Amino acid sequence: MMYRLKKILLPTLLLAIVCSSCRSNKTIPYFKNIPESEYNKIRQSAFTEPTILPDDILDITIQTAELTASNSINEAATNNSVVAAGGQQRVTGFVVDKEGEVELPILGRMKLAGLTSYEARNLIREKAKKYLIQPTVQVRFVNFKVTIIGEVGRPSSYTMPSERVTVLDAIGLAGDLTIYGKRENVLLIRETPEGKEMVRFNLNDSKLFDSPYYYLKQNDIIYVEPSKGKIASAESSRFSMLAVIASLASTVVLIITRL
Structure with missing residues (x-):
């Protein structure tokens, strides 16, 4: 009996090893x-800066010699915290609304949707010059x-x-x-x-x-x-579980009928 079992299992094991090695070598x-x-010598695609979209969250930092004005803008960003996707984490920044605008203290509402972070930075800097002395601006995506x-x-x-x-x-x-x-x-x-x-x-x-x-x-x-191998493996496991359940059910039924 043991000899017959070895005779069946050994070819099956060898076939499984060959199949797995073929998968790893080819894919x-x-x-x-x-x-x-x-x-x-490989050509690479040119990088295109992403543009700001509605619902994006932006970290906007404005620094200037006028500390009071600068702080009021940056503190607003800190206080303007939003819940990230899944509700797992709170992030700080300015949310771009459905009209593509953000509202900044002192500077007011500004349309940033459709701009890159570089273009948004220049736009904010130009407007900030009306209120602040030599402002420097940083804009980056938080999300x-x-x-x-x-x-x-x-x-x-x-x-x-x-x-x-x-x-x-x-x-x-x-x-x-x-x-x-x-x-x-x-x-x-x-x-x-x-x-x-x-x-x-x-x-x-x-x-x-x-x-x-x-x-x-x-x-x-x-x-x-x-891959098809993973799907087949999952299907095989499912069918194996169903076979075990069916076998147990048959055993239970057989015991009940003999009582």
């Missing part, structure tokens, strides 16, 4: 179509957030410290793809004024670097689809 490495001699879900090590939403964020940066923050992630079919979902825009990437192809979607924008979502 785990990135950018397999780049010859080593061409590593320094520059991207979400990575699916077959990655740490699926979550991540707030980025910089506006210059690439697809690879986001994947790295999420702990890279698992061995079950489909590297040839990564989905990017982007919210635009016209609606949702969906783009698929192939991480095995160096053309990713030259894609206009290589650099991310605020609130982008990256979804890594599970």
Whole structure:
């Protein structure tokens, strides 16, 4: 009996090892179509600064020799705290309203939607010159957030410290793809004024670097689809559990009928 069991299990184990090695060799490495001699010749997409959108949260800092006026603006930003997505964290800053405007103490309402942070900084500085002496202005996104879900090590939403964020940066923050992630079919979902825009990437192809979607924008979502192997494994586990439940139920019924 033991001999027959070994005879059945050994080929099955060898087949599983061969299948898993084929999966790792064929789909785990990135950018397999780049010859080593061409590593320094890859074209890369130009970075385009993201523009301010309604519901964005901005950190606006104005410094000047007139400390009283400067403090009133910066204290307003500190007091203007909002709850971030999910209600987990409070952040400070000025919220861009539905009309694309923010309201600053002393300076009043200003339309910033559609501008980059650099353009917004120049606009605020010009208006501040009417009230303050030699003002210096800093504007940055507080809620520059991207979400990575699916077959990655740490699926979550991540707030980025910089506006210059690439697809690879986001994947790295999420702990890279698992061995079950489909590297040839990564989905990017982007919210635009016209609606949702969906783009698929192939991480095995160096053309990713030259894609206009290589650099991310605020609130982008990256979804890594599970491979057929992962889906089959999950289905197998589910069927195995159903078989165990059915076996237990049959045993219970058999015991009851014999009482």
